[in-house]
Amino acid sequence: MKATTTIASSSSGTPVAHNAVPPSATSAARANRVAPHSHIKGLGLTAEGFSAGDAGGFVGQANAREACGVVVDLVKSRKFSGRALLLVGAPGTGKTALALALSHELGSKVPFCPMVGSEVYSSEVKKTEVLAEAFRRAIGLRIKETKEVYEGEVTEITPSEAENPLAGYGKTVSHVVVGLKTARGTKQLRLDPSVYEAILKERIVVGDVVYIEANTGAVKRVGRSDAYASSFDLESETYVPLPKGDVHKxxxxxxxxxxxxLDAANARPQGGQDIMSVMGSLVRTGRTEVTDKLRREVNKVVKQYVDQGVAEVVPGVVFIDEVHMLDIECFTYLNALLESPMAPTVIFATNRGNALVRGTTDVVSPHGVPGDLLDRCLIVKTETYARAQIAQVLQVRAQVEGIQLGPGVLDKLAEEGERASLRYALQLLAPAAILARMAGRDAIVIDDVDEMGGMFLDAKTSASALAQEAGM
Structure with a gap:
């Protein structure tokens, strides 16, 4: 099969040719895309809650990982809501990695809302509104609803037409007959014309597996029946098995x-379908400040659902990195949020020691956090990495990024990490690999690391050079 070429216009209006990329190349490019914490898979703890060595992508930090494991158990048992965990330690010691690992341990169904302390300084809404919104996004609501549905493979779609009473000529669909088949039997349904419109909108044809809600008439296409699957079919189609049981269930x-x-859905004004309403929705700003009255009404409805057994509240986690960037007003508001009946678990992280509380002129507190909020926190300290641990972290990152290290390179990078910082050593990996590839080598050698060290400065060397220039 020949590769096709498509013509697209660039931003300047000049036609640009793009060669079609095979799906395999695209998927390979996505597989090689890594993030700073893509090697973190969990806390790496045993079933008893002890650190399992260098597991889950972590190296060292045994005490901090075990402490976070206890917090995970508390969150799962619903006994940590409204409390806070404070992660303190030097830069590059894994505070953010611990918070992400904690979210992995809780699972994807538990809401996890990360933010940075400086995000609250927005010109669109108040600082307290940003914090309240983050807390609300970290509280999940699992709604369980039992519906009567018709489910099966479509065997027939026959619209029935009738004379349109509003027009002298032309016809309209009076009803549609849909045949559904399951492993147990078949059934013919006589449905409303609105259902036929939904079928056309979903592009449903004979052989598709669908389910139709009995009360609302909503139609959902699940996929193509696997009876139509063929090894020569080039379409990107999802094949599903024939449903079991009765058609009506x-x-x-x-x-x-x-x-x-829920807050955002109720706060957004519902405009009409006229042209002025549509244009108004286009020019309206995206952020809408939610009032406390609206939140109380939402809480009241949620409580009713929970009392009826229809819904279940799932407290999640709010992670605020660089918490020392918040000011005294935000800290005071956090105290109120932590005491609210619906409060998630809160994780703070900071690399400051004794620091001035932002927004004050004379209040110096540990980690830049006021004492009344510190009293509500369980504090976990991360330890500085030794040279051997830096080498292990570099080895893990090299494996994740698919980089081969030649003889002596790992020791050289570990030496740079101990002299400058772990982050600096990690940042040298990717450019050194590019340099090795340009030289026709598959593995990084020590000369590549030395050359990168000559091109890029670490933070300590740059600060030292600036101090020397200032003293001259």
Whole structure:
């Protein structure tokens, strides 16, 4: 098969040719894309809660990992809501990695809302609104609803037409007959014309597996029946097995939302379909400040759902990195948020020692956090990495990024990490690999690391050079 070429216009209006990329190349490019913490898979603890050595992508930090493991158990048992965990330690010791590992341990169904302390200084909404919104987005609501549905493989779609009473000529669809088949039997349904419009919108044809809600008439296409699957089919199609049981059944549907989603949905004004309403929605700003009255009404409805057994509240986690960037007003508001009935677990992280509390002129407190908020926190300290541990971290990152290290390179990079910082040593990996590839080598050699050290400065060397220039 020949590679096709498509013509697209660049931003300047000049036609640009793009060679079509095979799906395999695209998927390989996505697989090689890594993030700073893509090697973190969890806390790496045993079933008893002890550190399992260098597991889960972590190296060292045994005490901090075990402490976070206890917090995970507290969150799962719903006994840590409204409390706070403070991670303190030098830069590059894994505070953010611990918070991400904690979210991995809790699972994808538990809301995890990360933010940085400086995000609250927004010109669109108040500082307290940013914090309240983050807290609401970290509280999940799992709604369970039992619906009567018709489910099966479509065997027939026959619209029935009738004369349109509003027009002298032309016809309109009066009803549609849909045939559904399951492993147990078949059934013909006589449905409303609105269902036929939904079928056309979903592009449903004979052979598709669908389910239709009995009460609302909503139609959902699940996929193509695997009876139509063929090894020569080039279409990107999802094949599903033929449904079991009867065509008409009761099905439990579970939907996960957050209180922040409910707030935003109720705060957004619902305009009409006229041209002025549409244009107004286009020029309106994206951020809408939610009032406390609206949040109280949402909480009241949520409580009713929980009392009826329809919904379940799932407290999540708010992670605020660089918490010392918050000011005294934000800290005071955090105290109130932690005492609210619906409060998630809060994780703070900071690399400051004794520091001035932002927004004050004379209040110096440990980690730049006021004492009344510190009293609400369990504090976990991360340890500085030794040279051997720096080498292990570099080895893990090299494996994740697919970089081969030649003889002596790991020791050289570990030496640079001990002299400058772990982050500096990690940053040398990718450019050194590019330099090795340009030289026709698969592995990095020591000369590549030396050349990178001559091109890029670490923070300590740069600060030292500036101090020398200032003293001259």
């Amino acid at each position: 009761r099905k439990e549907l579970v939907q996960d939302v957050t209180l922040g989603d």
